[in-house]
Amino acid sequence: MTATSAVLAFPPFSAQQSEALLRDKLAHYADAWDTAQDLANGIVAIGVIDTRSVEQYRAGHICGAVSFPHRMMTAETLAALDREKVYVTYCDGIGCNGSTKGALKLAAAGYRVKELIGGLDFWLRDHHPVAQGDAPGEWPSQSTKEGCGC
Template identity: 60%
Template structure:
């Protein structure tokens, strides 16, 4: 009578990193990204060390954007168009969401030009899913002080 072999773990087919490796990797990952909730809280509290940049077209920006975000399409980012930006700030880029790489292209271009950047995970899609307000029109608008009825679950 043959025995059935023990199942092989698909999760563990590649060994897990050490705790130190995980710590270092997760810290690095958090250095590159910000989530919509944290960006909203910083905007709500008037944290001026960050500048939120909508990397989409002006038409998409006008249709709906993060209140307080600057419209700066990634396609127009170059040495000349970024000359006025404050290099002491951290620029947080976003686009439509995970199916769009405009925020990644914007973050790349800004970093290549010497700016500190983070990318907002999930873009405007996750912003809206978090119940955050959306500004419309060509003006930046401002983040309201009141929090949305939905609370962050993380």
């Protein structure tokens, strides 16, 4: 009896099609490691937005992230953002779509945006620094270098 491949039951795209798809995917998403590296290196071209509630933000958020709950995003409230930045939105994790709703509102208002893969859940899993309270917090001078290192 010859085994049938579950992986190959649906043939893959051509290499060129795969390259285009994967570039598109990377254009839409950022991961915790890349975002942490940019924050640690003081890259000002990105801004990180926590789309969860203010209460959740206060309990713990990515160092340097600003609180901007997706439910409070309107054309008027978004107007205060810097149009030169690329914004990375996040929420609790893969079971939450707050970052998608926030990213959609930002994109619809003309801002460039990416979503953070895995949200705060993956951020914490990779041992990146968090802050508490109302302020974005400062990136620590000595942050942990654990995580995937991709």
